[in-house]
Amino acid sequence: MLLIMNKIQPSQLTEEQRNASRLFNQLHEEIHTMVCIGNPTMHDVKKAMEKVLALDKAYPLPLLGVMLEKFPKTVEPAVWWPPHQEKRQAKAHSGRKINNRNGWDAKLEEEMREIVGVLKRKDEEDYLRLGEKFLKLNKVLAISGPLLTGLAAIGSAFVGSPSHGSWAVVLGVVGGALSTVVNAFEHGGQVGMVFEMYRSNAGFFKLMEESIESNLEEEVERRENGEIFDMKVALQLGRSLSELKDLATSSSIKGEAMQEFASKLF
Template identity: 65%
Template structure:
């Protein structure tokens, strides 16, 4: 009887309750089996980490302090804040130059279309008036008067357009936006891989202001001279200074062979690349000046011919002067502003400035006698090769061949 009661109590108990009790005992037993962890002292060194190849990975660890009181814990907060302020200003200038560049590109298109339309319409009126001069009592005065005013309007608009050169302004804003973006990337790199200093802040400020002077946004008072007496390379960088801190390695990646290679590169850039773009710039400037004078002169002659047609309707020379002046003036205007001769001149001037900046950068490193103050030689060689659009082997071959004769240009990009 007792056995039956025990069996009934067992059967009456809930299976879920028995299972829960069982799991609770097992979890309790497992939870109290803590691993034997030994807490390391915070002041002890961080253990070295090994990669899969067995090499020690200490590059990132060496950048952080071993103790919380190490002054190198974080970059200077004031320096970082100033660099971020400079980057915000640079980002704003990029947008400004892009927007102004688009606006001035619209100026070039609209002014070119408007002036050509006005000139052709005036030329057509002169031709119609000349053909209608054989008809007795034909109303020629309104046609000649309207064509004269249209020629004068086209001449005035073309003079203003030649003064400001919208296509050249567009190229200036395009270069400025590109160089400001490059400067922003340069500052971001310094903030990412190094400990920026107050010297980096000063250098960033100087570069921003140098770009503002080289590519001004306003037109009145500070606009760049569109027809200079002499072609000179564009300069958008401040005076370069040597590095303020020493490198860690003894030779810093430099060797006698690399120094000779860089000297030959400087010669190539001076004799071939920069000289060639200055020569092309002089030709473009001469064409630029000639077209700028010829366009308003021809439309002005068209206006004179139209006035002479009013005074002497049967004068064939007045008709030729009005029609040919307007037609040829339209062609000249299309070549100058449609072909964007001003933009081509600015491009040549900017390219010559780029090679001049490279020369100064190389010479600055070579003039520094202490190699520890120079940029790392291997990195600098790679930077020069990339800027010239060449591989390292091609750069060395060009430098070696230039010792006897200069046949090849340094740059393969432009």
């Protein structure tokens, strides 16, 4: 039973499916909003299908056989979005003249580049570092738990034996006590869930980085409106617009970038 529990990692599995449920609900609201606005195109349908398939691949519903690797060799951010996003199409506007800069200027572009740098150096790197520590801890606990339980079972089997009586009692008692502590810490402490939480949070920051970089790579008129995008980034990081500008300013000063994380939410 311990081997099966440690292989499946129920707490980690629960966190995976909880994240999947949240992301599917978010995608559902995006599609519902698009339909309510009206006139969705085949491009919108294709884009939504790519998101659904990417999310299903990131968090597969058939849990056994195709479930995610619980003890990966390397810790990487969770990825639940399409890897190759098509260039956004220029929207047709009529009835009013649009600013050629689309809400963007050189200062805002530099600000976004600095924020991407902070996300990579601090937030994403820190969550991956913590995730790696918890992964190693989980591996040790997953191996030592069944091993100690097996030694305790072997020791209890030899209790009463004339030649191994004293050692069998010590092995049974010590092994049983240690296995109880290890198994209680692993599953009671939800170590697998904590690892998955760190991996998922690192994925959130990676998605933000890719979103900002893809906007900066686009032609100005095809980008998302700069003022709206600036506000969206600030909200995702739990900051006001002034705090976001202060973060970008401090990150450009040597030695200041390593003092503060980009996100204030988690």
